[in-house]
Structure formats: structure tokens, C-alpha cells
Amino acid sequence: MSDLLTGQHDVSVTRGTLGSRVALGVGIAVVVALIFAPAVAGDSATNNLTQFLILLIMAIGWNLVAGYGGMVSIGHQAFIGFASYAVLDLSIHGVLAWYAVPMAIVLAGLISIPVSWLAFRLRGGYFAIGTWVIAQVFQLVIAQQSNLGGGAGASLNDLNNLNPINRDNVTYWFALGLTVLSLGVTALLLRSRVGMALVAVRDEEFSAAATGVNVVRTKRLVFILSAAICGGAGALLCLSNLEVQPNSAFSIQYSAFMIFMVLVGGIGSFEGPIIGAIIFFVLQQSLASYGAWYLVILGGFAIIVTLWLPRGIWGAIDPHHRRSLVPLRHRIDYDEIE
Amino acid sequence: MIWTNAVIQGLLLGGLYAIFACGLSLMFGVMRLVNLAHGDLGVLGAYFAIILVEHLGGNPLWTFAAVIPVAALVGYLLQRFLLDHALNGGELSPILVTFGLSIIIENLLQQTFGANDQSLNIGALSYQSWKIASDIYVGRLNVIIFVVAVLVIVALQLFLSRTPAGRALRATADNRRAAALSGIDPKRTRAMATAIALATVAVGGLFLAMRSSFAPTSGSADLLFAFEAVIIGGLGNLWGTLVGGLVLGVAQTVGSQINPADGILIGDLVFLAVLAFRPQGLIASRSVAVR
Numbered sequence: 001m002s003d004l005l006t007g008q009h010d011v012s013v014t015r016g017t018l019g020s021r022v023a024l025g026v027g028i029a030v031v032v033a034l035i036f037a038p039a040v041a042g043d044s045a046t047n048n049l050t051q052f053l054i055l056l057i058m059a060i061g062w063n064l065v066a067g068y069g070g071m072v073s074i075g076h077q078a079f080i081g082f083a084s085y086a087v088l089d090l091s092i093h094g095v096l097a098w099y100a101v102p103m104a105i106v107l108a109g110l111i112s113i114p115v116s117w118l119a120f121r122l123r124g125g126y127f128a129i130g131t132w133v134i135a136q137v138f139q140l141v142i143a144q145q146s147n148l149g150g151g152a153g154a155s156l157n158d159l160n161n162l163n164p165i166n167r168d169n170v171t172y173w174f175a176l177g178l179t180v181l182s183l184g185v186t187a188l189l190l191r192s193r194v195g196m197a198l199v200a201v202r203d204e205e206f207s208a209a210a211t212g213v214n215v216v217r218t219k220r221l222v223f224i225l226s227a228a229i230c231g232g233a234g235a236l237l238c239l240s241n242l243e244v245q246p247n248s249a250f251s252i253q254y255s256a257f258m259i260f261m262v263l264v265g266g267i268g269s270f271e272g273p274i275i276g277a278i279i280f281f282v283l284q285q286s287l288a289s290y291g292a293w294y295l296v297i298l299g300g301f302a303i304i305v306t307l308w309l310p311r312g313i314w315g316a317i318d319p320h321h322r323r324s325l326v327p328l329r330h331r332i333d334y335d336e337i338e
Numbered sequence: 339m340i341w342t343n344a345v346i347q348g349l350l351l352g353g354l355y356a357i358f359a360c361g362l363s364l365m366f367g368v369m370r371l372v373n374l375a376h377g378d379l380g381v382l383g384a385y386f387a388i389i390l391v392e393h394l395g396g397n398p399l400w401t402f403a404a405v406i407p408v409a410a411l412v413g414y415l416l417q418r419f420l421l422d423h424a425l426n427g428g429e430l431s432p433i434l435v436t437f438g439l440s441i442i443i444e445n446l447l448q449q450t451f452g453a454n455d456q457s458l459n460i461g462a463l464s465y466q467s468w469k470i471a472s473d474i475y476v477g478r479l480n481v482i483i484f485v486v487a488v489l490v491i492v493a494l495q496l497f498l499s500r501t502p503a504g505r506a507l508r509a510t511a512d513n514r515r516a517a518a519l520s521g522i523d524p525k526r527t528r529a530m531a532t533a534i535a536l537a538t539v540a541v542g543g544l545f546l547a548m549r550s551s552f553a554p555t556s557g558s559a560d561l562l563f564a565f566e567a568v569i570i571g572g573l574g575n576l577w578g579t580l581v582g583g584l585v586l587g588v589a590q591t592v593g594s595q596i597n598p599a600d601g602i603l604i605g606d607l608v609f610l611a612v613l614a615f616r617p618q619g620l621i622a623s624r625s626v627a628v629r
Contacts, residue, residue, distance in 0.1 A: 072433045074374070118610055121617045122569075125372020125433050129565040130613070133606055136562065140603040252558065256441050263434060292445040299441030306434045307423050 015191070015327035023325035034176055038169045046172050050240050052281045053175035054233045055257065059265070059273035059280075060182045061229030062258035067268035068190065069222040070202040072124075074255045075131025076230045078115065078138040081249035083108040083231035084238040085142055091158040092147065101174060101235045108231020109224050116223045120216065132252070139250035153245030156238055171239045178232045187270065189225065190328045198222060202268070230258075253295075260298050263305045266312030270326045275313050343474045344595040345588050350480040352587025353487030354549065356580045357542040358564035359571075360494060361535030363579050366568075367511045368531040369425060371432045375439040376564060378557030379536055380543030382443055383409050385451060387458055387544055398458040398548065405540050413536030417529040425528075440557065447554035455551035464548065483545045490538055491580050498576075507531055559602075566609040572619020581621055 038046045058080070066072050086104035091097045115134055122130040143151045159167050189195050197218045200208035209215045238244050257280065265276025287294035309316060362376045373379075386408065387401035424435040460479070467475040498504035509517035510527045518524045546552055546560065563586060571582025586605050593604025612619065 066430065070429070072430055074437065118613050121613050124370070124429060125366070125374070125436075126565070126569070128374065128433050128437075129372065129562065130569075133562050133566065133609060137603065137606045137610065140606070144599065256437070259434060259437060267430070292449045295445040296442050296449070299438040299445070302438035302441070303420070303435050306431045306438070307427060310427055310431065 017327065020325055020327040027325075031176070031180055035173070038172055043165050043168055047168055047240065048285075050168070050172045050175045050236070052277065053172075053179045054236050054240070055261065055281060056274065056277040057175070057179055057182050057233040057236070058230055058254065058258050059261035059277045060179075060186060061226040061233065062255075063262045063267065063269075063273045064186055064189075064222055064229065065226035066259075067262060067272070068195075068198050068202060069219055069226070070205075071219065071223065072128045073119075073131040073223075073226075074128045074252070074259075075115075075119070075133070075135035076226065076258065077250050077252060077254040078131070078135035079108045079112060079227040079230040080234035080237065080254050081135075081142070081244075081246070082111055082138055083234035084244045084249045085148055086231075087235045087238040088154060088156055088244050089148060091156055097156060097158040097239060098170065098174070101232070101239065104235040104238075105178075105228050105232045108234065109228035112224045112227030113220075115227070116220050119223075120219070132255075135250055135252075139246050142250075143246040149244075151246060153243060153249075155243040159239070159242065168240075171236065174239065175236050178236065182229045182232065183270075185225065185229075187326055187328065189222075190270070194218060194221060195328070256295070256298060256302075260302055262312075263302055264312055266314030267310075269311070269314045269318075270328060271318075272312050272314045279313075339471075339473055340595060341592070342471075344591045346470075346474060346476060347480070348588030348591035349584050350476065350484045350587070351591060352567075352584035353480075353484035353580075354542060354545055354583075355563045355567045355586050356487045356583030357483075357490055357538060357545065358560050359567035359579045359583055360491060360576060361538040362561075362564045363568045363573070363576070364494070364507075364538075365531055365535045367574070368507055369421075369510075369514075369528050371421060371425060372436070373421075373532075373535070374433065374436040374561065375443060375557070376436075376535070376539055377560030377562075378440045378443040378447075379409070379412075380539035380546070380560055381447070381552055381554070381557040383536075383540035383543040384458070384547035384552055385447060385456075387547060388451075388456055391458065398460050398544075399463075401458075402541070402544060405544060406537050409540035410533040410537040413533040414529045416536070417532035418525070421532065422525060422528065440561075444554050444557060451554065453553060453555075455553050456547070457551040458544070458547040460548050479545075479549060483549065486541065486545070487580070487583070490541065491576050494534070494538075495576050503530060563605070566605065570609055570612045570620060572621045575619075575621050578619055578621035582619065585620065 034049070037049060041049070058076075062073070062076055065076070083104040086107045087097060087100040090100035090103055095103065115131075119127060119130050119134060142148060148154055190198070197208065197213040200211070200213055201215050201218055205215055234249070237249070261276035261280045262273055263276070264279055265274065266272030283294070283298075287297065290297075305312060311319075358377065358380060362373060365371050365373050365376075383405045387398055387405050390401050390404055391398045420435065420439070421432065424432040427435075463479050463482075464477075466478045468478060468481065469475050496504075498508055506517065506522045506527050507530065509520070509522055510524060510531075514524060517527070542560070543552075546556070567582035567586050568579055569582065570585050571578030571580065585608065589608040590601040590605040594601035596604070
């Protein structure tokens with residue numbers, strides 16, 4: 001340390017590592033490969049990939065609010081369902097469904113602002129149930145809109161005249177684009193001043209406030225962004241299912257899925273949701289025939305991981321944040337000058 | 339007259355919500371833990387009663403004597419073997435663990451008993467009623483539930499304020515470390531709080547099963563109602579929880595009177611209005627034990 005101070009070392013603060021540069025290259029290669037995947041994979045494989053990407057987008061959104069914002073929301077299905085219905089409603093009013101997707105994302109972000117006014121009055125576990133109640137209100141209100149099909153739901157007829165395979169491919173590319181966008185926005189946010197404030201707030205709210213971080217504004221920003229990302233997943237669900245129904249669009253199961261993916265992968269890490277979504281998707285495909293048992297297993301996993309592997313699989317791979325694949329943290333490197 | 343009737347029925351329904359809410363509030367007060375499986379544990383008690391009646395027969399009323407002690411024991415063990423570990427894991431972990439528990443219970447029940455509605459048939463008591471005005475009748479069972487709700491709250495309040503064990507709970511709620519330093523065993527105190535909470539929610543679950551029907555997923559709805567009652571009444575006050583339950587019950591029945599599909603929504607809106615305009619709840623906090 002004294003050597004450091006006397007200038008015997010060349011000290012540099014960096015973020016990137018060899019690993020992160022390799023990861024960026026691999027990431028770009030994977031995305032490029034995925035862009036062309038529909039040409040190789042059949043229609044059903046493409047649809048499966050779309051389902052996977054939708055889950056991944058949800059996990060990215062929930063990780064942002066819970067992992068980085070420290071707010072365990074059990075009500076983000078409100079934004080998923082809201083955006084699904086926004087696509088439906090816009091298409092009823094003559095907006096082509098493709099254009100309705102970005103609009104639905106913005107609307108989900110906007111609706112989350114008044115939601116945050118109410119939900120932010122609660123903390124911890126009560127915040128969790130409060131968001132759940134708000135999601136229930138969304139569902140009850142939308143289930144009464146007869147122009148949106150009421151409790152029975154409605155079909156998205158906008159895209160019926162398209163060739164189904166082309167339609168599925170475009171939906172897939174939308175999902176891929178939104179996944180990359182969500183990951184990119186998350187990385188940029190975390191590298192920014194806001195990201196540092198966020199980590200400070202999550203780790204110790206009072207100290208963060210004392211050092212001049214505007215805690216409420218920072219949390220609200222993350223809440224809105226995560227709502228918009230989950231809204232993106234919801235909009236895609238509408239495109240891929242071609243119908244929306246209140247009980248499934250606002251299902252609490254989405255919260256269970258998001259929590260599972262983020263916990264197992266590693267809450268509060270950039271890589272966690274990706275790992276978690278892959279594991280969840282594989283489990284979902286292989287356990288689908290077991291009915292409710294698979295949710296029992298999911299709940300059991302959530303408890304076990306929370307208690308014995310609190311930072312998930314990525315936390316076990318990278319306990320000291322040295323192998324991060326994304327250059328989010330500052331590192332101090334110093335070499336001796338000979 | 340229909341409105342008077344709606345208010346009276348709502349008050350009676352609110353008693354049931356208060357029974358569900360007081361345990362949630364007690365656990366939060368003592369250990370800052372919000373048990374997201376609270377409602378599901380009540381529903382679990384109701385299924386236990388169904389099994390008991392199926393095998394042993396008789397009027398389901400007797401199952402109170404069996405379910406309550408079992409629920410208290412389950413609460414004690416649950417705290418010792420699961421929730422205590424969750425509390426050591428930081429702020430998020432109790433929320434995630436109890437949510438996982440909720441998913442497990444709901445889906446196990448679904449797998450075992452199917453998704454159909456069930457109820458406990460208590461014979462004539464379920465439809466007998468008292469006439470209190472020319473066209474207002476109150477169901478006897480509903481009045482019993484209301485009376486039990488008030489008794490449970492009074493008993494809990496007396497227990498907290500008058501007994502050494504209650505003092506230990508209040509002390510732990512106030513300052514966990516200071517309480518431990520003055521010789522209160524924190525593990526035992528927490529386990530006691532959870533045992534009491536589960537005993538009360540089992541009472542709620544049985545009444546729910548006798549009053550109307552229930553299904554594996556009823557627990558989530560009950561959790562939300564209990565939570566709304568706690569927040570409407572104001573954290574930190576058992577009387578507030580009772581008042582919150584009554585306000586929620588009245589909001590729901592009056593809402594149903596306006597439009598049968600709107601009952602729950604109106605209850606939710608009253609809750610959101612309280613959150614927006616009076617976040618400390620209708621009754622300001624005094625006691626620390628249930629904050």
C-alpha cells in the first residue's frame with residue numbers, strides 16, 4: 001500500500017477485462033447466430049426460442065427491480081398483462097400490431113409511475129404484497145372492459161392475414177431485439193452514475209442518502225425501467241399467443257417464474273437472469289407433463305437457493321466479481337514499474 | 339334498507355378478515371417478517387379439517403380442537419427450521435422463502451385435492467339466522483365468527499399486555515438485541531409468535547371453510563385481504579387491524595351491492611385510497627408488538 005502511495009506503481013482504474021472482451025465477442029456472435037436461427041430451425045423451434053426470450057426479458061426486468069433496486073415486487077405481472085392488453089387495444093384501434101409493441105412498452109413504463117407513488121409507501125414484504133394487490137386491481141379493471149373481451153379475453157386478429165411462419169419469425173426477431181435492448185439498457189444504466197447510486201442504495205439506503213444520492217428518484221427510475229422491460233415481454237406474449245385473457249395475462253405465476261429464474265441464476269448479477277432463464281426453460285420443457293408438481297419443485301428450489309446459495313449459480317461461479325462477463329464494476333490494476 | 343343490510347353483512351365479513359390479519363401483523367411486529375404463505379397456511383388447516391371429518395365423522399365444529407394445536411405446532415417448527423434461517427439471510431430472503439412456501443402449498447393442495455371448491459358442512463348452523471329488523475337477517479355462523487374475531491383480538495391484546503410471554507414478544511418487537519440482552523430467548527420468542535399466528539390463521543381457515551367454499555388458491559386471496567386489513571387499520575395496533583378488517587368487509591359487501599362483480603375491486607380501491615391519503619392507517623399506532 002505504501003508503495004502505491006509513493007508512486008512506485010503504475011495504477012490504473014479499469015472496467016474491462018480480457019474475459020469481458022471475449023464475452024462481448026462471443027455475445028455478438030451468439031446474437032448474430034440467433035438472428036439467422038429461423039432459417040435453420042423449424043417453425044416450432046423458432047416459437048420455442050421466442051418463448052425462451054420472453055422469459056429471459058421478464059427475468060432481466062425483475063432482476064433490475066429486485067436485484068439492483070432491492071425491491072421484491074410480486075406485482076410485475078401487472079405490467080406484463082397491461083402491455084399485452086395495450087397491444088390488443090391499439091390493434092383494435094387500427095394500429096398495426098408490430099407498431100403497437102414499442103407503444104405498449106412506453107405505456108407500461110408510464111403506468112408504472114402512478115403505481116410507484118402508491119407502492120413506494122410500503123417497504124419490504126409489505127411492498128411485495130402491495131404490488132400484488134395493485135396487479136389484482138389491474139386485472140379486475142381490465143376484466144370489466146367489454147371492448148377488450150371482458151373476463152373471457154379476446155384474440156389479436158390483426159396479424160391473421162399474414163403467413164404464420166413469417167409472422168412467427170418477425171415475432172421472434174422482435175423478441176431477440178428486445179432481449180438485446182434490455183440487456184444493453186441494463187448494462188448502460190449500471191455503468192452510469194445512476195447505476196452506482198443504485199448499488200449504493202441497495203446495499204445501504206441510509207448511507208447512500210447521506211452521501212447525496214436521491215434514493216426515491218433512483219429507485220423510481222429502476223422501477224419504471226423494469227416495468228417497461230416486463231411490458232416488452234407482455235407485448236410479445238400477445239403477439240406470440242395471438243390472444244389475451246385476463247387470468248393468464250395477469251397470472252401470479254409470472255412472478256413465480258421471474259423470481260425462480262433470477263434467484264437460481266444469481267440475483268443482482270448481470271449474468272444471473274440469462275443462466276436462470278436457460279435453466280428454467282429446460283426445466284419447464286422437461287417437467288411440463290408433471291402438472292402442478294413442477295411448480296412444487298420450483299417453489300422448493302426457490303427456498304433452497306435462497307437459503308443455501310443466496311447469490312445463485314453465477315454467485316458461485318464468480319464469488320468475488322472478478323470474472324464478470326460484462327464490464328460493470330471498476331477494478332484497480334497496478335503494475336510495478338521497473 | 340339494502341344498504342344497511344350490506345353494511346351489517348360487511349361488518350360480519352370483516353371479522354373473518356381481522357382473524358386472518360392479526361397473525362400476519364403479529365409476525366411482522368415481532369420479527370419484521372411478512373409471511374407470504376400466511377393465507378395458504380390457513381387454507382391448509384381447512385384441508386386438514388376436511389380430512390379429519392372424512393375419516394372420523396361428526397360435525398366439523400369439533401375440528402377446531404384438533405386443528406388449532408396442530409397449527410401452533412407447525413408454526414413453532416416452521417419458525418425453528420425454516421423461517422429463522424431465512425431471517426439470517428438478509429432482507430430479501432424471508433420474502434422469497436415464504437413466497438416459495440406459498441407456491442409449494444398451493445400446488446401440493448391442487449395436486450392432492452384437485453382444483454375444485456370444497457367446504458365444511460356444519461349442518462343447520464350454516465343457514466340459520468336471526469332476524470334483527472323487518473328485512474335484515476344475520477347468519478348465526480357469521481355472528482359467531484364476528485364474536486370469535488373480537489374475542490381473538492381481545493385475548494391477543496391481553497396476552498401481549500398482561501403476561502410475561504406477551505412482554506417478551508413486545509420487547510423483541512421493540513428492540514431485538516436489547517430484549518436478548520435482558521434474557522429473552524429470541525428463538526423461542528419468534529417461534530411463539532409464529533405458533534400464535536398459525537393458530538389464529540387456522541381459526542380463520544376453518545371459519546372460511548364453514549362460511550363459504552374454498553380452493554387450493556384461496557390462500558392468496560386471503561393473504562391479500564389480511565394485508566389490506568392491516569394497512570387500512572394501521573400498522574402497530576391490533577384494534578386497528580380489527581377496524582381495518584371491518585372497513586374492508588364493508589367496502590366489499592357495499593361494492594357487491596353496487597355491482598356484484600365489483601366487491602373485491604372496491605375493497606382494493608379503499609385500500610389504495612388509504613395508502614394514498616392516510617398511509618399511517620385509520621388508527622394511529624400505539625403498541626409496538628404488532629407494528
